[in-house]
Every structure is written in structure tokens, then in C-alpha cells.
Ligand SMILES: [Zn+2]
């Protein structure tokens with residue numbers, strides 16, 4: 001190994017659900033022959049990172065489910081950086097280029113990977129939850145090129161825009177699942193960072209009307225700025241009634257659920273028309289109760305899920321760069337890695353933030 005190779009780095013390390021530590025001198029991962037080592041520029045804090053740090057059973061397991069994460073690991077999957085070292089087998093990259101990677105690290109061998117459906121890869125390794133796939137809350141990240149979907153990021157893309165590549169890619173996949181046509185009245189429930197990515201991309205699909213719902217007015221203002229035709233706060237407006245009025249009593253054609261709150265599911269099922277399309281994006285903290293006969297007997301709905309961001313990064317990078325996808329003001333605050341606890345607190349949104357990120 002050459003003498004200039006860095007030995008230690010600042011890193012946030014998760015040792016257990018209750019033990020996250022800032023390490024000022026954590027060992028820099030070795031850059032193997034098939035690896036790229038990037039110097040991290042920034043890493044967004046995701047709701048998933050918060051849930052994991054709060055010890056959620058879907059990450060750490062409980063009586064009914066096994067642990068999915070493999071500690072010790074460095075959190076963070078919303079990262080990008082510049083190439084610092086390149087393994088000798090890796091072709092097509094240069095030191096100093098900027099890259100981002102899909103959050104999932106496909107195994108390449110399971111049934112899903114072998115049929116091109118890499119985002120549902122069975123072992124489901126995601127950067128930032130496994131010691132073999134450490135994430136971006138460290139000065140360096142090892143990218144194993146054989147298990148990574150790598151994308152080049154233009155040099156001139158502003159830091160705040162590049163941070164939105166991962167979230168907006170998830171937004172795009174969700175909206176693609178909705179198959180929006182130009183005669184569709186689309187209701188999107190939830191205008192957080194991911195919801196805003198859905199607004200700006202859904203607008204590119206030219207729906208007849210794009211209606212955005214959220215309980216926080218500040219988010220609705222941003223949704224309007226990003227292209228929503230109508231914004232409503234369900235705590236102030238009877239949204240089901242308004243949609244029925246607007247559609248001669250039929251209901252909306254498409255409902256996208258991006259809040260993770262059971263009431264948003266029930267509301268969507270009420271306002272969607274017969275033969276409509278319901279897309280579920282969110283992660284919920286508990287079960288939702290709903291009369292399932294709406295799906296079959298009453299309305300014959302298409303109910304679809306959306307997970308991660310298959311094949312979405314190239315489009316998102318290109319359209320953030322050319323300004324078609326709006327990003328202004330979404331990254332609302334950045335922190336140094338030393339301040340990770342404060343960053344995680346702001347990332348809950350309790351001070352009115354959209355995306356909070358670590359900046360190196
Ligand atoms: Zn995320």
C-alpha cells in the first residue's frame with residue numbers, strides 16, 4: 001500500500017442499537033483490487049437512519065424477527081464523494097471524479113439480481129447498515145464495484161443538489177409506479193423531502209391536476225413552488241369532500257401515499273375512484289386498519305408498492321443538473337460529523353427542516 005494512503009478517518013460508528021459513537025480515528029477501509037475508495041463530500045440523514053438509531057425492531061430484531069443490520073457499521077446511504085483511490089482491476093474511473101451509488105449493494109447471484117430486479121436483491125445489503133458495506137457518515141467510503149451501481153456526478157453540481165440524488169431517485173421510482181397520464185387527477189399525500197421529489201417529477205409527467213396534501217403549511221408552500229396545482233392541509237380542509245366535488249363524485253385517479261400515517265391510507269382509499277391506482281411508498285411504525293373490501297368488492301383497485309430507486313439515478317442526475325427537477329431549499333441545514341447528534345435531532349423535522357445532511 002502506498003505511503004500516502006490515509007490510515008484513520010473520522011467516522012460515526014454504530015456498535016449496537018444503543019451505542020453510536022463518533023470515532024476520531026477509525027481505520028480507513030482498505031481499497032481492494034475491485035474497490036473504489038471515495039472521499040465523502042456529504043451524506044444526508046434519512047428517516048431510516050433515525051429509526052435505526054432509535055433501535056427499531058426492523059433493523060435490530062426482536063422476538064418475532066431476526067436482526068437485519070450487522071454491526072459495527074457506519075450509517076448513511078445518501079452519500080456522494082470524489083474518487084481518492086482505485087483498485088487495480090477497476091476500469092472506467094479516474095481519481096477526482098465525483099460519484100454516487102445506489103443505496104443497495106446487489107449480490108448479483110439471487111433470483112432477483114439475475115433477472116435485472118437488483119433493487120429487491122434477496123440478501124438486501126444496503127450501504128450504511130453492514131460492516132461490509134459501511135455508509136457515508138465517515139470521511140472515506142469503500143465502494144466494492146462488483147456489488148455497486150455507480151453513477152458519475154457532474155463536477156459543477158452544487159453540494160445541496162447532489163445530496164438529493166438518492167432521495168429523488170426513490171421519489172422517481174414511486175411516481176413511475178403510478179403511471180401518470182395527462183388526464184389523471186393525482187393526489188400526493190406527504191410533502192417531506194421524498195414527497196417534494198415526487199412533486200417535481202410528477203409535474204414532468206403532466207397530470208391534469210396535481211394535488212398535494214400535508215399537515216404542515218411550510219411543506220405545502222414548497223410543494224406549490226415545485227409545481228403542485230393545489231395544496232391542502234387536511235387539518236383545515238375536508239380533503240375527501242373537496243376531491244369528490246372536483247371530480248363530479250368519482251374520486252381521484254391516482255393516490256400516492258408518502259406520509260407513513262394510517263389516516264393517510266384510509267383517506268386515500270376514500271377519495272380514490274373505482275379502478276384507480278393506489279401507490280404506497282411509506283414505512284409505517286404500526287399496522288393500519290382498513291376495510292379491505294374497498295380494494296376488491298367496492299372499487300377493484302390497483303394497489304402498488306414502491307421500494308428504492310431501480311434504474312433511476314441517471315435520469316435524476318441529468319434532470320437535477322439541467323434544472324427540470326427542482327431542489328432549491330430542500331437541504332435546509334448541514335452539520336459536521338462531530339455534531340451528528342444534533343444533525344439527527346434536526347432530521348426528525350421538529351424544527352421545520354426538510355433534508356438535513358452531514359458535510360465534510
Ligand atoms: Zn434514505
Ligand SMILES: [Zn+2]
Nearest residue numbers: 107110113121
Ligand atoms: Zn441479489
